[in-house]
Amino acid sequence: MFYVMATIKDIAQVTGVSPTTVSNVINGKAGRVSADTISKIEKAIEDLGYVPNMSARSLVSNSSKVIAMVNHVVTRNDSNFMEDPFHSSFTGAIEQTLREHGYYLMLRTVETSEELMAFLRNWNVDGLFFTGIFKDQFFDVLSVLTIPIVFIDSYVRHPNFCNIGLEDFNGSYTAAKYLISHGHKRIAFASPSIRDGGVLQERFLGYKAALTESSIPFDKDLVFEYEMDMSSCLNLSLELVKIPDLTGLVVTADIMAAGIMAGLNKQGVRVPDDISVVGFDDISLCRMITPNLTTIHQDITLKGKLAVEFMLQRLKGERPRETEVILPTYLVERESVRTL
Amino acid sequence: MFYVMATIKDIAQVTGVSPTTVSNVINGKAGRVSADTISKIEKAIEDLGYVPNMSARSLVSNSSKVIAMVNHVVTRNDSNFMEDPFHSSFTGAIEQTLREHGYYLMLRTVETSEELMAFLRNWNVDGLFFTGIFKDQFFDVLSVLTIPIVFIDSYVRHPNFCNIGLEDFNGSYTAAKYLISHGHKRIAFASPSIRDGGVLQERFLGYKAALTESSIPFDKDLVFEYEMDMSSCLNLSLELVKIPDLTGLVVTADIMAAGIMAGLNKQGVRVPDDISVVGFDDISLCRMITPNLTTIHQDITLKGKLAVEFMLQRLKGERPRETEVILPTYLVERESVRTL
DNA sequence: TTGTAAGCGTTATCAC
DNA sequence: GTGATAACGCTTACAA
Numbered sequence: 001m002f003y004v005m006a007t008i009k010d011i012a013q014v015t016g017v018s019p020t021t022v023s024n025v026i027n028g029k030a031g032r033v034s035a036d037t038i039s040k041i042e043k044a045i046e047d048l049g050y051v052p053n054m055s056a057r058s059l060v061s062n063s064s065k066v067i068a069m070v071n072h073v074v075t076r077n078d079s080n081f082m083e084d085p086f087h088s089s090f091t092g093a094i095e096q097t098l099r100e101h102g103y104y105l106m107l108r109t110v111e112t113s114e115e116l117m118a119f120l121r122n123w124n125v126d127g128l129f130f131t132g133i134f135k136d137q138f139f140d141v142l143s144v145l146t147i148p149i150v151f152i153d154s155y156v157r158h159p160n161f162c163n164i165g166l167e168d169f170n171g172s173y174t175a176a177k178y179l180i181s182h183g184h185k186r187i188a189f190a191s192p193s194i195r196d197g198g199v200l201q202e203r204f205l206g207y208k209a210a211l212t213e214s215s216i217p218f219d220k221d222l223v224f225e226y227e228m229d230m231s232s233c234l235n236l237s238l239e240l241v242k243i244p245d246l247t248g249l250v251v252t253a254d255i256m257a258a259g260i261m262a263g264l265n266k267q268g269v270r271v272p273d274d275i276s277v278v279g280f281d282d283i284s285l286c287r288m289i290t291p292n293l294t295t296i297h298q299d300i301t302l303k304g305k306l307a308v309e310f311m312l313q314r315l316k317g318e319r320p321r322e323t324e325v326i327l328p329t330y331l332v333e334r335e336s337v338r339t340l
Numbered sequence: 341m342f343y344v345m346a347t348i349k350d351i352a353q354v355t356g357v358s359p360t361t362v363s364n365v366i367n368g369k370a371g372r373v374s375a376d377t378i379s380k381i382e383k384a385i386e387d388l389g390y391v392p393n394m395s396a397r398s399l400v401s402n403s404s405k406v407i408a409m410v411n412h413v414v415t416r417n418d419s420n421f422m423e424d425p426f427h428s429s430f431t432g433a434i435e436q437t438l439r440e441h442g443y444y445l446m447l448r449t450v451e452t453s454e455e456l457m458a459f460l461r462n463w464n465v466d467g468l469f470f471t472g473i474f475k476d477q478f479f480d481v482l483s484v485l486t487i488p489i490v491f492i493d494s495y496v497r498h499p500n501f502c503n504i505g506l507e508d509f510n511g512s513y514t515a516a517k518y519l520i521s522h523g524h525k526r527i528a529f530a531s532p533s534i535r536d537g538g539v540l541q542e543r544f545l546g547y548k549a550a551l552t553e554s555s556i557p558f559d560k561d562l563v564f565e566y567e568m569d570m571s572s573c574l575n576l577s578l579e580l581v582k583i584p585d586l587t588g589l590v591v592t593a594d595i596m597a598a599g600i601m602a603g604l605n606k607q608g609v610r611v612p613d614d615i616s617v618v619g620f621d622d623i624s625l626c627r628m629i630t631p632n633l634t635t636i637h638q639d640i641t642l643k644g645k646l647a648v649e650f651m652l653q654r655l656k657g658e659r660p661r662e663t664e665v666i667l668p669t670y671l672v673e674r675e676s677v678r679t680l
Numbered sequence: 681t682t683g684t685a686a687g688c689g690t691t692a693t694c695a696c
Numbered sequence: 697g698t699g700a701t702a703a704c705g706c707t708t709a710c711a712a
Contacts, residue, residue, distance in 0.1 A: 055463070060705085
């Protein structure tokens with residue numbers, strides 16, 4: 001397949017030593033090898049352009065150096081489902097750090113537990129990042145595994161797992177409170193489909209708690225579950241303008257907020273004059289739209305860093321003292337909220 | 341590592357046949373096996389939860405089923421380098437189709453040819469997606485390979501490679517022409533670092549050609565190479581407002597255009613009243629910002645589809661008649677350009 | 681300090 | 697139809 005594909009045997013032959021010795025040198029067990037042979041072998045490795053065959057290693061060593069980033073496949077509104085700046089910056093950052101530590105990143109979406117399990121065993125996967133899992137989903141499979149598993153944004157607790165989470169409840173709570181403190185009373189909540197035990201549910205509960213705390217009756221007609229893509233946002237804005245007295249809106253993602261605002265704008269409804277909006281995430285988009293979006297900030301870079309850190313620790317066999325990190329959120333005040 | 345890890349041998353033992361027979365059944369060489377044993381074996385496979393060990397397969401068969409998506413690591417302005425909706429939607433789409441055909445996707449960034457080569461041989465990679473390569477870069481390595489290679493957005497021509505490209509020249513040409521036809525004469529060009537033989541160079545040349553064709557002298561002080569992140573865009577907008585008589589701006593990416601527009605806005609410079617802007621890509625963001633961004637459309641989903649299609653064809657050993665597809669671009673008229 | 685040999689899970693060749 | 701056996705490239709006891 002490739003021009004040359006030197007193996008340990010080739011190196012051994014050229015150098016006049018045994019495969020074992022070559023292997024020892026490669027694996028840094030240099031204590032057992034004379035300086036002379038080491039340099040001879042290293043030269044041969046260089047000359048022949050030897051690179052280890054990971055499949056062979058994996059086969060014999062029960063460690064594949066493969067880390068998987070698993071996404072649960074979600075029903076998506078067709079095409080532009082992932083015009084979501086998150087995953088990419090995230091995945092990129094994770095790949096980089098992993099690579100620096102000698103690991104390889106596989107991407108995979110799965111639909112069922114069986115699929116997941118099969119995949120993990122196909123490749124003898126060493127570690128697992130899992131994003132956006134819901135309560136009980138895949139739980140049967142995952143809790144059986146002994147490899148390091150790092151969850152991102154999941155409300156699952158288990159001693160075997162690490163979780164990098166976010167103050168989701170708190171975030172939306174703050175958002176709603178902020179609107180309330182600015183005189184708003186009729187506040188809607190917009191989010192993609194809210195599922196049990198998921199991030200969005202927490203955010204929803206935060207929103208609700210803020211209302212209750214301020215003695216504002218919760219009105220479930222003000223909760224809108226729409227997809228994040230542009231046309232869904234447009235449709236949603238059509239609904240919003242029909243609501244009498246609506247003055248505030250809490251949204252669970254900046255992109256969605258931006259889409260809605262564009263829709264409202266088209267309807268002649270002004271933000272923040274007619275409706276005030278608070279987003280979630282604080283992506284750079286917030287400063288690109290007019291008005292600049294007031295939002296709940298989260299540190300996505302840190303999230304990625306922590307996730308890999310956890311993974312690498314567990315990979316080394318260390319057990320991090322904390323099995324969970326909840327990153328803080330805070331409100332960034334911009335221009336999309338008006339005082340009533 | 342996992343609770344059970346059934347192998348072909350186990351299946352053989354349970355069924356009372358030889359590993360060879362099991363292997364034959366698994367690989368659909370059923371012609372050689374009696375219907376009776378087949379069903380026995382299939383049952384055992386089910387019962388024991390057997391899944392093939394890909395490492396072993398890879399080792400023996402010279403085919404790993406691993407497809408790599410390789411990105412050239414770019415100097416990036418620190419963190420939020422990849423807040424770019426493209427790669428993620430792209431990668432996601434590719435993974436999905438690949439998976440449906442029994443392949444696995446590895447993500448990898450590389451800095452040098454050696455690194456790339458080592459990686460490919462480490463895993464005996466079956467196929468390669470390569471994004472954003474520049475002329476001659478990695479060329480030495482890639483032209484030696486016999487595995488299918490699909491380029492995306494690369495100006496490299498070679499009989500071994502497939503390339504999914506875009507009318508980059510034409511896109512920016514159209515953008516500039518559009519501005520010119522609306523009465524603009526001082527038109528700047530904003531882009532991330534323009535490298536020889538890259539996509540951005542083509543776009544730059546398109547812009548330049550439009551000027552020349554309309555007898556507008558090219559002024560290299562109107563070419564701005566800035567990163568795409570928000571703060572670079574802000575800085576760039578600071579420069580732009582200093583230029584006397586500047587009325588038009590051609591930008592090579594929508595996100596960048598949006599960032600610049602936000603910056604201009606902050607300076608009290610209005611789009612399109614003071615400066616008209618044309619973007620590139622037509623991401624959903626265009627309809628979220630005010631004014632809606634006039635831009636050059638490209639079909640990113642189609643790009644992904646074609647890329648996998650090419651890959652799968654070549655993987656099957658077919659040689660596509662065309663080795664290159666250049667996707668069309670066209671201008672989408674919105675609100676960011678004013679007639680002078 | 682170095683070498684021999686077995687074995688990881690799979691497929692392929694060839695014999696029965 | 698079915699089954700030994702070897703081989704893929706590597707690591708690891710165990711010898712020498």
